[in-house]
Amino acid sequence: MAFDVLPGLGQPLRRLEDPRLLTGGGRFTTDVAAPGALHAVFVRSPHAHARILDVDASAARVLPGVVAVFTAAETASLGHNPAVTEIRDAAGARHIEPPRLPIPADRVRHVGEIVAMVVAETPHAARDGAEAVAVDYDPLPAVVRGDDALEPGAPLIHAQAPDNLCCLWQKGDAEAVDTAFAGAAQIARVSYRSPRILAGYLEIRAALAQWQDGRVTLTTPSQGVHLLHRVLCDHILHWPRDRLRVVTPDVGGGFGPKLPPYPEQALACFAAWELQRDVRWVQDRSEHHLADTHARDLVAEASLALDAEGHFLAVRVEGVANFGAFVSTVNPTIPTSGMAKVLGGLYHIPSMHIALRCAFSNTAPVDAVRGAGKPEALLLLERLVDVAARDAGRDPVALRRLNLLPRDAYPYRTALGYRYDSGDPAALLDAVLELGDAAGFAARRQASAARGLRRGRGVACHLHGSGGWGDETSMVEVQADGRITARTGTQSQGQGHATAYAQVLAAAFGVDAAQVEIIQGDSDRIPRGGGTGGSSSTIISGTTLSRAAAAAIEDGLPAAAEMLEAAAADVAWANGAYEIAGTDRRVTLAAVAERQGGLRGQADFEGTVETWPAGIAWCEVEVDPETGQVVLDRFAAAIDAGTVVNPVLLAGQLQGGWAAGIGQALSEDACYDAEGQMLAATLMDYAMPRAAELPDFRHAVLPVPSPNNALGIKGVGELPTNGAPAAVANAVADALEGAHVELPMTPQRVWHALRQV
Template sequence: MAFDVLPGLGSPMRRLEDPRLLTGGGRYMADAAAPHALQAVFLRSPHAHARIVAIDAAEARAMPGVATIITAADTATLGHNPAVTEIKDPAGRRHIEPPRLPIARDRVRHVGEIVAMVAAETLAQARDAAEAIMVEYDPLPAVVRGDDALRPDAPLVHDEAPGNLVCDWHKGDARAVDAAFAAAAHVARVAFRSPRILAGYIEPRGALAQWQAGCVTLTTPSQGVHLLHRILCDHILKIPREALRVVTEDVGGGFGPKLPPYPEQALSVFAAMRLERDVRWVQDRTEHHLADTHARDLVAEAALALDADGRFTAIRVEGVANFGAYVSTVNPTIPTGGMAKVITGLYAIPAAHLHLRCAFTHTAPVDAVRGAGKPEALVLLERLVDQAARETGRDPVALRRLNLIPRAAFPYATALGYRYDSGDYAALMDAVLTRTDAAGYAARRDASRAKGLRRGRGFACHLHGSGGWGTETSGVTILPDGTVEARTGTQSQGQGHATAYAQILAARLGLDPALIRIVQGDSDRIPRGGGTGGSSSTIISGATMTRAADTLIEQGRDAAAEALEAAPIDIAFEAGAYIIAGTDRRITLPDLARRLGGMKASADFADTVETWPTGIAIAEVEVDPETGAVTLDRFAAAIDAGLVVNPLLLGGQLHGGYAAGIGQALMEDARYDEDGQMQAATLMDYAMPRAGDFPDLDWISVPTPSPNNILGIKGVGELPTNGAPAAIANAVIDALAADGVTHIELPMTPARVWAALAARR
């Protein structure tokens, strides 16, 4: 596909939305006005696994201000919250998916599962009433680790899933892999348990359901209103779509967990319809930790086969993915297809096979969080490469160079059937080595040693396969006053959509970006959209708005010809105006719109969602052997995100993404004890990175345009998170290799690092 480089694209324009947001003009969930709304509180299970013997809400119902108490007996007509993706075993059987209902009926399956809802005039009254509800539980044994759940004696999570098995999933050519391993000159192996992590967004979730004349408007922070609207209407509430409007205003971070529908949203709408009153719920931080979808939670073993020259010939992965208590919205394809997309990395590996067993446990459901199956896959791969280099006496940079896919090989078909669109991986390696002063590394290592510290350097060749749903119709309207309104079905959660999309449209239409307003997050005003996920928003909306703009320009040609008293064939469009070719006679697009009383056009997504952004990151750490403390001293990356719309926005995405990955590598751990109680239910117990934990994050763009969309761009939001954990893990092991340490589980906390060193002593 040909792509267009438009004037104005690639310039570092500051964010158009920032003046409003930085001066208190944001409209977040808690800002939505509803002065007479009932306040909702959800009573949640304190047990990971228990039978619900009885619920007595009589005393609570009689308390002051209580409008209603809703239990499973009241929600018998409500339906299941389904997954929208699926996986199948080698026999073609779909994954097992027991019903996930808004309120637990006979049994609770994770701490934090809802057993009742209270709506009262004030929040204090609702909390008091929730505490007065008497629930009799019969506690049952729980299992929290995926591999433990698949043992024959493990407690059963669902009767519908014998042995707690969601699906036994395979991908790749097992025979080719077996043959390659049999002929290998060397085989490197690693085992790895990926910690469970949380999204940690600044703004927790919430819901405001406003009833008016038989219709409810649900205002809720989301990553796209259309998926939520469809599932709530068609599957859970079972109401006509015109009976519900879903609105999302500003969103204080999403990262994946604000994409799925949740019980609180459905129950808020249900209560509003039942009471014919507005109902508001705002989540607290502990509810976020207990009830929102988590991520990662994989245990796996991986092996890499090499020939005598050091070329990679095959990779094999065996793992168990913990799905939690239910199958969440897109999770079936997260640890499976998400891993498969990237497990061969930037390398020409001719054979690959993955075998993932997916398990139910008594923990919160798992789903997509920034990276969606790829950070843990790339830790496996990049640890394997370093292990192979160490065991065969090769330089880790030279071994990577030897196996990088050459630029001439693109588009490149991987062993698992994916088609990488474009890239120049050798150029990325050259750029990042220059950026990090590779020549000076030995001197820095010696200086650290002189201080009693260990310095290590770690590499991560990483990539992302952008995904999401291309069910988008973008509309562009030039109003009579000359301003532009563009409608999109994707949803910003802080990425800067209002700037990126305005910049793309301004370049196409030849207008000032400040004249362009982006409209999102309204199921009534926007015909359809797949929402934001999979690092695909600018691919989907940017490309589709471009096509809508082209249609609008073409539609105006006859009217411009009439205004200029010329034949349409003589009319050209340049720099925001229609001109008569070869003359100075012109009419601007805003002037034509005023003459016509407005102009509008729309377009459906017609490109390919999938692109393959890539990067090579290098981390340098210092480790204090006396305390186990790890200090990230340097971090740099070379990035290929295709043609760049706005380097300031790209830099923001990279900084945030690498920070998330560094947090996963060094401190984040949403752990449960053996009884299923979360040990990280507050931010006192769940460590997240702060500014002081990072050096300056340095990056350079080395772009190759994608042929998969009209703009040549690639999705980038998750790419940095995919690479950072592997770079950090390799750097720490490199620092401690001389001490005999070859493996430390993530997160590499001081306690774990110190214990690994102590064991070698």
């Protein structure tokens, strides 16, 4: 039967989950009651690189309250935590992936790596036990920067990876790029060392492993229970899948690092099974900084070739991506294809080539954080455009306009082979110039100068290629009382899934969204799901739930026909009810559900998760030349997110994403010293953006629906983070008359750059 889910979408509905969350009704992992649960504390390496000569737990094991101490000797049966994506070099060889065990037996490779687990009756007893574990280390030389790790004579991290090289990855036509550069009238060049950043989620990680009748239930914050369940059972614990259930309740932020399986989750399950007791672990903030996956950490040089009229001819990028001590879950494709996806920006660039050397170092593993490779690529590209404009005496906005893709160029295949589905960059540019009052910039600059301040403007064209896994099954049930329950395999970490999905189903069934309950996060209750990542949740679950709703409506058709005393062929679904075509005879969804004892529908995701949301940001800053302080005065953006399910949720995603990108640009730096000690192990030393430091955000929405899915949705969660760092960097450089400042652009770095102007 024909079924249209689009009417009713796009309404600014307030989040349905907020009353519960804001009145103390949230249920996060640490809220789950487990009377009598044991408490786990991990002994972590203070060294970035060292041989483990001995781990003596004898004193800890006899302390009051200590139940067990697990070391590499006791966990020798546990397996490797593998990456689930891969990259290959030009010869087709897969990236090198040394085993990552929950507790290493012979060597630690970054500060914070686990060497023992203490389980006790109370948290205090567990901490006392951890302090009593004596570890004899033989410290080794460490290397923390990726490019330093590839230098001859650098300390070797893994025997399996000669010269610390994980993979040499490249994409594009190097010969065509060389030819374009040889004939170029102008070449612009930039180089950047992108700092490491942390997720900084409000809810730090935790794990509760509960043993009952030969089965373990793991409750833990995650971005999808099924990946965690599969990797734990198949690769680390070596358990049959029916031995483990994974549950994720409410999650207080994910941003990427709650996607990978971690040693603590596996060890909590292992301990619960061995002791036949419940085991609880709760992370502290320093453990998040030391041991959760980091992001970015790229050093790269980029070049842009232009002809005499300013048309872009080619882009070349060469760099080193620091993978950290191990290959994390999806990291192989983050600084490689993640960058390559958006390297062409919103421009027509005939030739491109990117070559990256991926390196091991004595630092925490790197993986996806909001943006996942795209902010680094767009920073390079958008800085290149501004440098090219300044060098040639061109207006940076006019140079962009000259090279923007026209709407009729879509679908557009880039020189690196990616197919952009739809868009209208010129319309975005017009909108953001009006929204940011570009015409008034000169007057504002003059007013700033009168106060002794330097004002700069920055423009950044940006986009995102949504990703993730589409192995999703969604189920919808219309209860006999008319309530609707839906189960789906993506996982909300604050994005508002309970509202967005309810709106999709409300539009499908013609009911109020408050009648809809969304269930996520349970490997027993949901058959499969790829989880949430890559800005694709609404693409995956929204479209699949709409098809499951259609199946549920179809399920009620025979009963509706019977109630209407008509042939099923004469009954159609319209306006939220079953009706006989051409008459006023109709029966409601709730009545049919009551008659049949409930209606059920199920659907598997079909199609592609890929969409290409886009935006153009306008940023203005004021720089104090006496102190180097950067103040954001205004930030505006024009956004194409395809079909908008809920503009309130969209605004929230945009504002959070801009804040994250601004933090990367101005303050965040998860840096190490030369010996591998983390210099930002607490929030006293890691500067996240604060509300007082952010401007009022303004945005305009100019949707061009995606043809890649039935609802026309484009993933938006990472889009603003991709564009904000480049916009801010261009604005600061403009204020400094083109001077280069490394990220984060702290007052000290800006002050030093001013001395060079």
